[in-house]
Structure formats: C-alpha cells, structure tokens
Amino acid sequence: MATALNVQCTKCAKSAGIATCNGCLAKLCRRCFNDHRQDLLKEFDNVVYAHDILKQKLETPNKNDSHRLLKQIDEWKKDSVDKINQLAEQCRTDVIILLDKNKDELIDRFRKISNRVHKGRDDEDYVERDLSKWMADLKELTDELIKPSNFRIEEDKQSPWIQKIRVREDIHDQAKVKDGKWWFNFVNKQI
Ligand SMILES: [Zn+2]
Ligand SMILES: [Zn+2]
Incomplete structure (x- = not known):
C-alpha cells in the first residue's frame, strides 16, 4: 500500500510509485513498471518489423515493370x-x-x-x-x-481530348526544422 509520503503508482493507483519512466514520466510500482517495459518492448518489436520490411524492399533491385x-x-x-x-x-x-x-x-x-x-x-x-x-x-x-462533297473528317484542334502526361521531379532543396516539424521547400522541376 502507498503511504502518505509515497506517490501512488500512476497506473494501478494501489502501490507506491517507486520508479519513473524517463519517457512518459509516469511514476510506477514495480509490477506496473515491468508491464510498462513489456508494452514498450512490443512497440519496439513493431518498429523492428517495419525496419526489416523496409530494409528488404530497399535491397530488392528495381524491377522495370513493378513500380x-x-x-x-x-x-x-x-x-x-x-x-x-x-x-x-x-x-x-x-x-x-x-x-x-x-x-x-x-x-x-x-x-x-x-x-x-x-x-x-x-x-x-x-x-x-x-x-x-x-x-x-x-x-x-x-x-x-x-471525294464525297457532303461529308468529311474534321479534326477538333480546340479540345485536348487525350490528356498529356509528364514526369515532374520535386526537389527537396532544403529541409528545415520549424516549430518542431519538418518543413520542406519543394521546387518543381520539369523533365
Ligand atoms: Zn502499479
Ligand atoms: Zn513510459
């Protein structure tokens, strides 16, 4: 039980908060602290999984028809x-x-x-x-x-019937940190 002097565990509110998590600053009892580390470990595993998947994708050579x-x-x-x-x-x-x-x-x-x-x-x-x-x-x-005089083929030069496509490169010329967020300057480059 938490004594009057002790801070209660943030999570279970039953035992004394004897350890503080440096990340979220929660004061936790031993059991909740262990649970908390266990939760973080699960999230860490998710990061490792995403990391490994991306690594695999980056190491796979580009196939010219798959992108x-x-x-x-x-x-x-x-x-x-x-x-x-x-x-x-x-x-x-x-x-x-x-x-x-x-x-x-x-x-x-x-x-x-x-x-x-x-x-x-x-x-x-x-x-x-x-x-x-x-x-x-x-x-x-x-x-x-x-050469029939009552009909002919007419080309409509006014309306672009098939939309042209082109490839545009967005150059991230400078990456700046502003208000804790990343802001990018984009420059459109037509190639
Ligand atoms: Zn607890
Ligand atoms: Zn924490």
Whole structure:
C-alpha cells in the first residue's frame, strides 16, 4: 500500500510509485513498471518489423515493370489507346454508312445519265453539246465517288481530348526544422 509520503503508482493507483519512466514520466510500482517495459518492448518489436520490411524492399533491385508509377503510365497508355480505338471504330462505322448512302444516290444519278447516253446512241441524234454535257456529268459522279462533297473528317484542334502526361521531379532543396516539424521547400522541376 502507498503511504502518505509515497506517490501512488500512476497506473494501478494501489502501490507506491517507486520508479519513473524517463519517457512518459509516469511514476510506477514495480509490477506496473515491468508491464510498462513489456508494452514498450512490443512497440519496439513493431518498429523492428517495419525496419526489416523496409530494409528488404530497399535491397530488392528495381524491377522495370513493378513500380506503381510505371503502372500508372501503362494505364494512361492503355486508356488513351482504348479511347483512340473506340473513336476510330465509331468514325469508320459512320463513314461506311455515309459512303453507302452516297453511292445509292450516285447510282440513281448515273442511271439517268446512262439512259440519256443509250438513247442518244440508239437515236443517233446527239451533238457536241450533248457529248460534253454527258462527259461533264460522268466526271462529276466519278469525283463524287472518290471525294464525297457532303461529308468529311474534321479534326477538333480546340479540345485536348487525350490528356498529356509528364514526369515532374520535386526537389527537396532544403529541409528545415520549424516549430518542431519538418518543413520542406519543394521546387518543381520539369523533365
Ligand atoms: Zn502499479
Ligand atoms: Zn513510459
């Protein structure tokens, strides 16, 4: 039991606090002091464990494909390529539909010219003016087949559709102790 002169153990408040922990300044009885050291030993073991794990990681050579930053780059690349493939596929489908539609219209126009040309041959009533008109019409249809005038591919130069990535190095140029905390000056360096 603690006497009036003795300080009580901070932890159990039953026995006299005969030993002081230099760390937390608790005054402890022998049994609680031993328990306290035991608790600190457990925490120390945790530190050693974390220390050993980190040491092992530092001693393992870098594998060129395992770091999460490298994976981040790979993911960006995959996402960007996926975006391009999807959009290219969508645009190809749209163009194929429009080309088919365009061709149907051209076939209609061609039939009309063809009928006139055949009739001209049968009746043998064509003159220079008819020949140059038919030739001009045929050339127009040929051009339209190669280069349709009613649709085209347009590049959107305004919006950056795929976000560019870059690697930035933060240089810790000075480490200072301020108000008991570490403060770092960061300098962004673009590489
Ligand atoms: Zn105690
Ligand atoms: Zn302590």
